[in-house]
Amino acid sequence: MLRVLVIEDDGETAAEIVEDFSAAGFAVTLETDGPAGLARAQAEPFDVVTLDRMLPGLDGLALLDRLRAAGVSTPVLVLSALSSVDERIRGLRAGGDDYLSKPFFAAELRARVEVLARRPSDRDITVLRFADLQLDLIGRAARRGERLLDLYPREFKLLEFLVRHAEQVVTRAMLFEQVWGYRFDPGTNLVDVHLGKLRRKVDGPGEPALIHTVRGTGFVLRAPGP
Structure with missing residues (x-):
């Protein structure tokens, strides 16, 4: 079973993601702010993290940067309403493995998560x-x-x-x-x-x-x- 951590503060978006992932058979954990998301990502093993770009308490890219600095190599898919090329580059350079602009289709998000989960982990x-x-x-x-x-x-x-x-x-x-x-x-x-x-x-x-x-x-x- 795929273990996915969803870090998303928008209630409606979070509910849709969790519902779709759960229906696909994923084991989903939800955190709704930056500090809690960072703590969870560091404390538990996940196959993939979906990370909202704009979060309360700790910006998504700052969270990602701290996660990588701590040696956590879990694949991260950044979700953001900021869709410019520069923003996508910032997300990838901060340590993101993929970047998906909002709004998105649930099926595409699920497919991207599955692809990331199949990649060899740096831990291996x-x-x-x-x-x-x-x-x-x-x-x-x-x-x-x-x-x-x-x-x-x-x-x-x-x-x-x-x-x-x-x-x-x-x-x-x-x-x-x-x-x-x-x-x-x-x-x-x-x-x-x-x-x-x-x-x-x-x-x-x-x-x-x-x-x-x-x-x-x-x-x-x-x-x-x-």
Whole structure:
């Protein structure tokens, strides 16, 4: 049975979602505000979370950000009346797995939840691979090809984040938040210093560069060209 957490403050919308999911045989839990939704998502295992963008007590994207920072990898489908491209991008970059604009058809919401539930969970992944990089998440060991990388814990965490977001530009703010746990830019070159050290370890002499600086924006882990 599919376990779904619905975080939705609009009574009518929540009732419709719960009714449809229950009729489909899902085990549904409902929370109607941000703090309660966050606490429930962290405390219990769910297959999928549907998350309203605008919530009392804690904004949906702030909730999502805290959930990911806490290491909860449950797939999240963001529901919102804000349907612009920029809003959809914000929802996905905050850690959402899918984004559905309101109003929506119940059948489409149910289908999207079922698709998310079929995806392999990050909780089952113990090794990350990109190009010739390999990260053992249990042993906390990293290799490039046959070469073992001598990484400090913070460097391993940085590289893990880059691998999980490979081919995507990650900003300094994202790294401050996800790797250091800062909710603000401390106004230092901390990220650049650590990335410089990590780059020298990952991109060895004669090896194609994997870590690239995107001027004025951040960094990207990119596979070498043909």
